[in-house]
């Protein structure tokens with residue numbers, strides 16, 4: 001009988017691991033405590049808005065190679081629609097200025113040399129003073145590495161740091177930001193935004209679940225794993241769904257759960273639990289709104305606006321560090337709607353039919369240099385246990401790409417059914 005891989009958590013890291021393991025010949029059981037898959041990246045029917053929404057806007061870039069490979073593995077390579085160019089329109093609501101950051105195609109990133117492709121008011125000197133990001137040491141924050149001030153700070157590094165790291169530049173790890181620059185921003189062909197036309201669930205979750213079902217995997221919802229039984233340097237059983245599930249000698253476990261849950265199940269991981277939140281406001285309108293699918297905003301509380309037909313959603317990353325983001329819900333929604341109207345040039349009289357705030361308090365782990373150094377590695381001291389999740393040491397920020405890559409890596413470390421974890425690659429990453 002073939003060995004079983006038990007994947008705990010059906011977020012993108014768990015789904016990615018489960019798909020790759022099923023393809024490698026494992027029998028797969030997925031344990032998910034929630035009633036649905038997707039974790040922090042999910043769609044759901046919202047009663048107040050009367051439609052299906054994503055918990056929060058998610059930006060994926062064309063250079064996110066693990067995410068694209070995951071979609072291909074799930075049989076849905078076209079689930080995300082790529083924009084024709086790496087163009088990022090912005091508006092500054094304080095001054096009314098508008099500009100487009102336009103990253104050129106090709107391996108030589110010459111776009112910052114052209115004023116028309118940089119944020120308004122950012123000179124060549126500011127571009128040059130950003131170069132030290134490329135050799136930043138592991139203790140440096142983005143602010144320490146790039147020493148940006150004025151418009152270069154407010155119109156480039158702050159929006160990038162908030163979007164990618166979910167932290168302001170004064171706190172965020174420069175090394176992790178650099179990884180993103182290398183993976184995507186150096187070449188416009190890799191930095192094109194990818195959009196989920198019918199929501200995150202339809203694009204990133206449902207195809208993976210369907211592929212797992214086709215492969216005969218057993219995906220259980222409402223099934224929390226509450227403990228691991230460890231014997232002889234291996235996981236010998238799982239406490240799940242009120243039972244002790246014994247593991248065979250060739251069975252393995254992938255823990256793809258967020259830091260606090262991981263530490264509760266496997267304290268040796270000592271994953272950093274401090275986190276940073278993300279606030280999303282969703283407005284439902286009577287008719288579709290005209291506007292770019294994605295608009296960056298500075299000089300306001302709003303940071304990004306996503307236009308999706310008659311739903312307009314905006315994002316405030318690192319909300320715990322944004323003044324006023326903790327205001328009372330109705331007042332905050334009114335303020336954010338006023339910002340949205342101004343940014344999109346909508347009539348003052350236009351009112352949403354309904355509005356909703358979704359505050360994800362533990363959106364990502366706090367990606368400071370100190371916490372990044374403490375990220376747990378995928379391989380553990382137990383022969384048949386590996387870890388996955390956006391907080392694992394992938395070298396990438398806590399993003400969809402990081403989560404999916406961690407799942408891929410976990411599956412690679414387990415190799416073919418029956419091998420010892422790590423025997424396939426001999427690496428902890």
Ligand SMILES: Cc1cc2nc3c(=O)[nH]c(=O)nc-3n(C[C@H](O)[C@H](O)[C@H](O)COP(=O)(O)OP(=O)(O)OC[C@H]3O[C@@H](n4cnc5c(N)ncnc54)[C@H](O)[C@@H]3O)c2cc1C
Pocket residue numbers: 008009010011012013014031032033034037038039040041055056057058059060223224225226256257258261278279280360362363364388389390391398399400401403
């Ligand atoms: C509002 C918001 C906006 C974001 N924007 C972006 C973006 O623009 N671009 C981007 O790339 N990333 C973005 N992210 C980050 C991205 O969503 C995450 O990095 C990614 O989804 C994490 O996936 P994961 O599988 O590691 O963890 P999770 O999604 O947290 O999945 C873990 C799963 O494990 C389950 N679980 C936990 N404990 C147990 C247990 N004991 N037993 C069984 N199941 C358990 C949970 O229910 C959950 O389903 C955003 C996140 C948020 C919240």
